[in-house]
Amino acid sequence: MNLPGLVTVQADQTEELDALARMVGTCFLEEMWYVTWLEALDELDVRPERKLEITRAVIQADYAVTAPYGCVYTLPDRSGAANAYLRSELGDATWPELEEKSGMLLAEALTAEEAAALEPRAEKMESLSDTSWPLERAGAEEDFIYFVSIGVDPEKRGSGAFRRLITPFLAHADERGLDCYLDCYTDRLEQLYGHFGFQTVERRSSDTFPIEERLMIRRPR
DSSP states (O other), X not given: OOOTTOEEOOTTOHHHXXXXXXXXXXXXXXXHHHHHHHGGGGGGTOXXXXXXXXXXXXXXXXXXXXXXXXXXXXXXXXXXXXXXXXGGGGTTOOHHHHHHHHHHHHHHTSOHHHHXXXXXXXXXXXXXXXXXXXXXXXXXXOOEEEEEEXXXXXXXXXXXXXXXXXXXXXXXXHXXXXXXXXXXXXHHHHHHHHHTTOEEEEEEEOSSSSOEEEEEEEOOO
């Protein structure tokens, strides 16, 4: 997608991708799925700084597999970044395939002890971390936009950065009649996305973990 007001970060811009991953990883340290997932490391006395390194590694891995498809975007002032794909631009690849590759890259960034704690936790949380559901809801040939991750520099919150970041995607979707999909885990984010036209179409919860996945769709206007 060529989106006015946003910069598409190329796969060979590794320093830029790493810098954005550090910023977005900081945001995701507060994200409830990651908070719950990383609690599995508490028995290892893992320090908060290491948890931050891991969330950043998650974003770096996602960027590594999606940047070749032009799926990493940032504001010109680098105050926010989004990892989002247009289904038709993935070609023969699918998000589940890319997500699997991302998981393999992340595994390389973990110690054996960390992997032994985090992998079983992720399996137990699988019902709360479905990112393939847009493929199930969309038709076989239907195009759509899916947001893998969105983050705004914590120091730039309240500056309008989030609006400037997400609006170009929504305008692109409206011009082409595309649905937009995302998922989130807090009331605050659900309300934020609702302000931009997203509606929650399903909630998924578990008796094991105190979090709820909200599946949200925005229809074109």
